[in-house]
Amino acid sequence: MKLLILDRDGVINEDSDAYIKSVQEWIPIPGSIEAIAQLSKAGWTVAVATNQSGIARGYYDLATLDAMHARLRELVAAQGGEVGLIVYCPHGPDQGCDCRKPKPGMLRTIASHYAVDLRGIWFVGDSKGDLEAAVAVDSQPVLVMTGKGHKTRSNPLPAGTLIFDDLAAVAAELIHNSASLNG
Ligand SMILES: O=P(O)(O)OC[C@@H](O)[C@H]1O[C@@H](OP(=O)(O)O)[C@@H](O)[C@@H](O)[C@@H]1O
Ligand SMILES: [Mg+2]
Ligand SMILES: [Zn+2]
Secondary structure, X not given: OEEEEEOOXXXXXXXXXXXXXXXXXXXXXXXHHHHHXXXXXXXXXXXXXXXXXXXXXXXXXXXXHHHHHHHXXXXXXXXXXXXXXXXXXXXXXXXXXXXXXXXXXXXXXXXXXXXXXXXXXXEEEOOHHHHHHHHHOOOEEEEEOOOOHHHHHOOOOOOOOEEEOOHXXXXXXXXXXXXXXXX
Protein backbone atom coordinates (compact mmCIF):
# COMPACT_ATOMS: atom_id res chain seq x y z
CA MET A 1 0.00 0.00 0.00
CA LYS A 2 1.00 3.61 -0.57
CA LEU A 3 1.19 5.09 2.94
CA LEU A 4 2.20 8.68 3.73
CA ILE A 5 2.44 9.89 7.32
CA LEU A 6 2.06 13.57 8.17
CA ASP A 7 2.83 15.68 11.17
CA ARG A 8 -0.12 18.02 11.81
CA ASP A 9 0.76 21.47 13.16
CA GLY A 10 2.96 23.32 10.69
CA VAL A 11 2.32 20.79 7.91
CA ILE A 12 -1.47 20.46 7.51
CA ASN A 13 -2.49 23.53 9.48
CA GLU A 14 -0.80 26.72 10.58
CA ASP A 15 1.16 26.35 13.82
CA SER A 16 1.51 28.77 16.71
CA ASP A 17 3.96 29.06 19.59
CA ALA A 18 0.80 29.58 21.67
CA TYR A 19 -0.47 26.15 20.58
CA ILE A 20 -3.55 25.47 18.47
CA LYS A 21 -6.19 25.55 21.19
CA SER A 22 -9.51 25.56 19.34
CA VAL A 23 -11.17 24.66 16.04
CA GLN A 24 -11.19 28.38 15.26
CA GLU A 25 -7.39 28.46 15.63
CA TRP A 26 -7.06 25.36 13.44
CA ILE A 27 -6.42 26.98 10.02
CA PRO A 28 -5.33 24.84 7.06
CA ILE A 29 -2.12 25.83 5.33
CA PRO A 30 -2.99 26.88 1.76
CA GLY A 31 -2.95 23.85 -0.53
CA SER A 32 -2.72 21.25 2.23
CA ILE A 33 -6.33 20.08 2.20
CA GLU A 34 -6.24 19.80 -1.57
CA ALA A 35 -2.93 17.93 -1.37
CA ILE A 36 -4.34 15.34 1.04
CA ALA A 37 -7.45 14.91 -1.11
CA GLN A 38 -5.40 14.51 -4.29
CA LEU A 39 -3.11 11.96 -2.64
CA SER A 40 -6.09 10.03 -1.30
CA LYS A 41 -7.77 10.00 -4.71
CA ALA A 42 -4.48 8.82 -6.23
CA GLY A 43 -4.56 5.77 -3.95
CA TRP A 44 -2.46 6.98 -1.04
CA THR A 45 -3.40 6.33 2.58
CA VAL A 46 -2.63 9.52 4.50
CA ALA A 47 -2.14 9.08 8.23
CA VAL A 48 -1.26 11.68 10.89
CA ALA A 49 1.10 11.54 13.87
CA THR A 50 0.91 14.62 16.09
CA ASN A 51 2.26 15.73 19.44
CA GLN A 52 -0.49 17.40 21.44
CA SER A 53 1.13 18.34 24.75
CA GLY A 54 -1.47 21.12 24.99
CA ILE A 55 -3.75 18.42 26.40
CA ALA A 56 -1.36 17.66 29.26
CA ARG A 57 -0.80 21.37 29.75
CA GLY A 58 -4.56 21.94 30.07
CA TYR A 59 -4.78 24.35 27.12
CA TYR A 60 -7.60 22.34 25.44
CA ASP A 61 -9.39 19.04 25.97
CA LEU A 62 -9.80 15.83 23.98
CA ALA A 63 -13.23 16.89 22.71
CA THR A 64 -11.65 20.01 21.20
CA LEU A 65 -8.86 17.96 19.67
CA ASP A 66 -11.40 15.57 18.19
CA ALA A 67 -13.35 18.54 16.79
CA MET A 68 -10.20 19.78 15.01
CA HIS A 69 -9.70 16.36 13.46
CA ALA A 70 -13.37 16.12 12.47
CA ARG A 71 -12.90 19.46 10.70
CA LEU A 72 -9.85 18.11 8.87
CA ARG A 73 -11.78 15.03 7.75
CA GLU A 74 -14.75 17.15 6.69
CA LEU A 75 -12.62 19.48 4.55
CA VAL A 76 -10.76 16.63 2.85
CA ALA A 77 -14.03 14.73 2.24
CA ALA A 78 -15.50 17.84 0.61
CA GLN A 79 -12.67 17.54 -1.96
CA GLY A 80 -13.42 13.86 -2.54
CA GLY A 81 -10.61 12.46 -0.42
CA GLU A 82 -10.27 10.89 2.99
CA VAL A 83 -7.89 11.01 5.93
CA GLY A 84 -6.60 7.76 7.43
CA LEU A 85 -5.63 7.05 11.01
CA ILE A 86 -4.86 10.09 13.17
CA VAL A 87 -2.64 9.29 16.16
CA TYR A 88 -1.81 11.87 18.79
CA CYS A 89 0.39 12.04 21.89
CA PRO A 90 -1.52 13.90 24.64
CA HIS A 91 1.38 13.77 27.06
CA GLY A 92 3.74 16.42 28.34
CA PRO A 93 7.51 16.36 27.73
CA ASP A 94 8.17 15.23 31.33
CA GLN A 95 5.82 12.24 31.34
CA GLY A 96 8.28 9.85 29.70
CA CYS A 97 5.70 8.33 27.36
CA ASP A 98 6.61 6.21 24.34
CA CYS A 99 4.51 8.14 21.87
CA ARG A 100 5.83 11.72 22.01
CA LYS A 101 8.03 12.57 19.04
CA PRO A 102 11.00 12.34 18.58
CA LYS A 103 10.15 8.87 19.87
CA PRO A 104 8.68 6.80 17.01
CA GLY A 105 5.80 5.24 18.99
CA MET A 106 3.07 6.91 16.93
CA LEU A 107 4.73 5.86 13.66
CA ARG A 108 4.86 2.28 14.93
CA THR A 109 1.15 2.48 15.90
CA ILE A 110 0.27 3.59 12.39
CA ALA A 111 2.45 0.89 10.80
CA SER A 112 0.87 -1.88 12.87
CA HIS A 113 -2.63 -0.52 12.19
CA TYR A 114 -1.99 -0.90 8.46
CA ALA A 115 0.31 -3.95 8.83
CA VAL A 116 3.07 -2.27 6.83
CA ASP A 117 6.82 -1.94 7.27
CA LEU A 118 7.93 1.58 8.12
CA ARG A 119 11.20 1.38 6.17
CA GLY A 120 11.22 4.06 3.47
CA ILE A 121 7.77 5.39 4.35
CA TRP A 122 7.78 9.18 3.99
CA PHE A 123 7.07 11.08 7.21
CA VAL A 124 6.48 14.76 6.56
CA GLY A 125 7.17 17.21 9.37
CA ASP A 126 8.25 20.74 10.22
CA SER A 127 10.23 20.07 13.40
CA LYS A 128 13.48 18.31 14.25
CA GLY A 129 11.59 15.81 16.40
CA ASP A 130 9.55 14.75 13.38
CA LEU A 131 12.69 14.01 11.39
CA GLU A 132 14.29 12.18 14.30
CA ALA A 133 11.20 10.02 14.77
CA ALA A 134 11.37 9.07 11.09
CA VAL A 135 15.05 8.16 11.30
CA ALA A 136 14.45 6.06 14.42
CA VAL A 137 12.32 3.61 12.40
CA ASP A 138 14.19 3.88 9.06
CA SER A 139 11.40 5.95 7.53
CA GLN A 140 12.17 8.75 5.09
CA PRO A 141 12.43 12.13 6.87
CA VAL A 142 10.76 14.88 4.85
CA LEU A 143 10.93 18.53 5.92
CA VAL A 144 8.54 21.21 4.70
CA MET A 145 9.23 24.94 4.89
CA THR A 146 5.91 25.72 6.53
CA GLY A 147 5.33 25.97 10.29
CA LYS A 148 8.69 25.66 12.04
CA GLY A 149 10.38 24.34 8.89
CA HIS A 150 12.68 27.30 8.32
CA LYS A 151 13.86 27.24 11.94
CA THR A 152 14.40 23.48 11.72
CA ARG A 153 16.40 23.88 8.50
CA SER A 154 18.74 26.39 10.18
CA ASN A 155 20.18 23.50 12.22
CA PRO A 156 21.84 20.29 10.99
CA LEU A 157 19.34 17.81 9.52
CA PRO A 158 19.43 14.01 9.50
CA ALA A 159 21.30 12.71 6.45
CA GLY A 160 19.02 12.10 3.51
CA THR A 161 16.27 14.47 4.67
CA LEU A 162 14.14 15.54 1.71
CA ILE A 163 13.05 19.17 1.67
CA PHE A 164 9.94 20.63 0.03
CA ASP A 165 8.29 24.03 0.18
CA ASP A 166 5.01 22.66 1.54
CA LEU A 167 2.70 19.66 1.60
CA ALA A 168 1.33 20.56 -1.83
CA ALA A 169 4.84 20.16 -3.26
CA VAL A 170 5.25 16.81 -1.49
CA ALA A 171 1.95 15.60 -2.97
CA ALA A 172 2.88 16.77 -6.46
CA GLU A 173 6.16 14.86 -6.25
CA LEU A 174 4.55 11.65 -4.99
CA ILE A 175 1.67 11.73 -7.45
CA HIS A 176 3.95 12.61 -10.38
CA ASN A 177 6.48 9.95 -9.37
CA SER A 178 3.96 7.14 -8.93
CA ALA A 179 2.39 8.15 -12.26
CA SER A 180 5.74 7.83 -14.02
CA LEU A 181 6.53 4.58 -12.17
CA ASN A 182 3.23 3.13 -13.38
CA GLY A 183 3.99 4.29 -16.93
O1 LIG B 1 3.64 19.54 15.04
P1 LIG B 1 2.74 18.63 15.84
O2 LIG B 1 3.46 17.43 16.41
O3 LIG B 1 1.48 18.23 15.02
O4 LIG B 1 2.14 19.50 17.09
C1 LIG B 1 2.95 20.46 17.73
C2 LIG B 1 2.09 21.07 18.81
O5 LIG B 1 1.68 20.07 19.72
C3 LIG B 1 2.81 22.10 19.65
O6 LIG B 1 4.04 21.54 20.10
C4 LIG B 1 4.68 22.41 21.03
O7 LIG B 1 5.88 21.77 21.46
P2 LIG B 1 5.94 21.06 22.92
O8 LIG B 1 4.96 19.88 22.86
O9 LIG B 1 5.50 22.11 23.94
O10 LIG B 1 7.38 20.61 23.07
C5 LIG B 1 5.03 23.75 20.39
O11 LIG B 1 5.98 23.52 19.35
C6 LIG B 1 3.77 24.38 19.77
O12 LIG B 1 4.13 25.52 19.01
C7 LIG B 1 3.07 23.40 18.87
O13 LIG B 1 1.82 23.95 18.44
MG1 LIG C 1 4.65 20.22 13.54
ZN1 LIG D 1 2.71 10.32 24.55
